[in-house]
Amino acid sequence: MKTPNDRYYVATHEWALVDGETLLVGITDHAQEQLGDLVFVGDFKVGAQVQAGATVCIVESVKAASDIYAPVAGTVLEANEEVVNNPELIQSQPYEAWLFRLQPEDPEAVTHLLSAKQYEQGL
Numbered sequence: 001m002k003t004p005n006d007r008y009y010v011a012t013h014e015w016a017l018v019d020g021e022t023l024l025v026g027i028t029d030h031a032q033e034q035l036g037d038l039v040f041v042g043d044f045k046v047g048a049q050v051q052a053g054a055t056v057c058i059v060e061s062v063k064a065a066s067d068i069y070a071p072v073a074g075t076v077l078e079a080n081e082e083v084v085n086n087p088e089l090i091q092s093q094p095y096e097a098w099l100f101r102l103q104p105e106d107p108e109a110v111t112h113l114l115s116a117k118q119y120e121q122g123l
Contacts, residue, residue, distance in 0.1 A: 001029045004095050007034065008071065008110050009119035015072040016102075016110055023110060024098035025071060027059065029079075032094045035061040038087040044079040044100060049053060052109070055101055059087070068099055072109040077101040 003009070007017040013031035016023045032038070032095040033098055040060040050056060055067040070076070078101045083089050104110060114122070 001030065003006055003030075003116040003120050005064055005116045007116075008096075008113035009116065010069065010071045011027070011119075011122055012069050014069060014071050016113060017098070017100070018110060021103070021107065022077060023071070023074070025056070025068075025100050026098040027068060027090060027094060027100055029094045029118070030068075032090050035059065035066060036063045037061055038090050040065075041084050041087045041090070041099065042079075045076050046079055046100075047076065049073075049075050050102075056102075058069045059090070059099075060109070067085060070102060072102070072104045072106070074102045074104040077103050 010023045013028045016025050038061050044057045050070040051073045054070050056070050057068045083097050
């Protein structure tokens with residue numbers, strides 16, 4: 001399992017990568033391994049203002065459905081249509097296949113999330 005050091009993590013297995021003034025959010029390699037073969041990504045709350053920990057979308061595998069949460073408070077700007085149309089990208093590229101873009105209310109809030117090392121220690 002790989003956990004890149006260039007992003008922040010949440011104990012619920014989401015990652016957040018700073019991309020200019022926004023965050024790209026996806027699920028970790030560990031999360032996709034636990035879910036198994038993904039068959040659906042959707043129900044995005046595009047345009048919604050969400051609090052940290054609020055459900056933003058759902059991923060479904062042949063085994064289970066899981067809510068994906070906002071790592072910090074902000075506005076959901078867009079869903080990654082490439083992943084919506086090809087959920088298996090999350091399996092092959094969990095750290096490239098982001099799920100949604102978030103405009104954080106407080107750009108510094110992301111620095112309070114877990115580092116790669118802290119995330120791995122919590123597994």
